[in-house]
Amino acid sequence: DADVTQTPRNRITKTGKRIMLECSQTKGHDRMYWYRQDPGLGLRLIYYSFDVKDINKGEISDGYSVSRQAQAKFSLSLESAIPNQTALYFCATSDPGWGRISTDTQYFGPGTRLTVL
Amino acid sequence: KNEVEQSPQNLTAQEGEFITINCSYSVGISALHWLQQHPGGGIVSLFMLSSGKKKHGRLIATINIQEKHSSLHITASHPRDSAVYICAVRGNYGQNFVFGPGTRLSVLP
Numbered sequence: 730d731a732d733v734t735q736t737p738r739n740r741i742t743k744t745g746k747r748i749m750l751e752c753s754q755t756k757g758h759d760r761m762y763w764y765r766q767d768p769g770l771g772l773r774l775i776y777y778s779f780d781v782k783d784i785n786k787g788e789i790s791d792g793y794s795v796s797r798q799a800q801a802k803f804s805l806s807l808e809s810a811i812p813n814q815t816a817l818y819f820c821a822t823s824d825p826g827w828g829r830i831s832t833d834t835q836y837f838g839p840g841t842r843l844t845v846l
Numbered sequence: 847k848n849e850v851e852q853s854p855q856n857l858t859a860q861e862g863e864f865i866t867i868n869c870s871y872s873v874g875i876s877a878l879h880w881l882q883q884h885p886g887g888g889i890v891s892l893f894m895l896s897s898g899k900k901k902h903g904r905l906i907a908t909i910n911i912q913e914k915h916s917s918l919h920i921t922a923s924h925p926r927d928s929a930v931y932i933c934a935v936r937g938n939y940g941q942n943f944v945f946g947p948g949t950r951l952s953v954l955p
Contacts, residue, residue: 772945773945777942836891837889
């Protein structure tokens with residue numbers, strides 16, 4: 730079974746609709762992230778959370794919100810979807826590696842392809 | 847602002863060729879991450895580097911901190927190596943990684 734799962738894997742919606750993308754992990758990591766990927770651009774950070782009570786904005790948080798329901802679950806919401814939010818969305822987790830040089834290797838979910846019409 | 851560049855943008859090789867993908871960045875870093883994105887979209891970690899060189903199978907990653915440059919080499923390339931290779935760096939004072947645009951590799955049989 731995959732360590733990081735995302736639902737749904739594909740979603741087509743209309744402008745103005747509220748959308749929630751969900752991420753679950755079984756790796757036991759405290760750190761979780763939401764990224765979006767657009768053609769020709771690198772992954773860009775939307776939000777991140779270093780533990781259940783910690784939520785931080787990333788580079789492109791406008792138009793998005795998140796909820797960290799538990800260590801294992803991190804959800805991304807688009808309150809009112811717009812066409813330029815059409816992208817591939819990835820959830821990731823990491824372990825900072827306490828007691829040694831921090832690695833923070835990122836473990837990615839399979840991605841959610843979102844299309845906003 | 848930390849910028850990450852990769853070259854080439856696209857690369858086509860014949861099976862068996864030696865491949866080099868380059869990554870350059872603009873600020874001091876604490877870690878550099880090489881990742882592979884499969885044609886289906888999934889992303890997996892290949893290496894995490896802070897200095898020197900790492901090897902795993904046919905893959906070798908090197909980093910030159912002074913020159914702010916890293917290379918990913920693939921020896922004896924195979925069609926299954928076809929993927930997008932992504933470089934990401936974390937600055938000395940940053941908490942998160944900044945990702946390059948990726949290099950799309952196609953290895954032809």
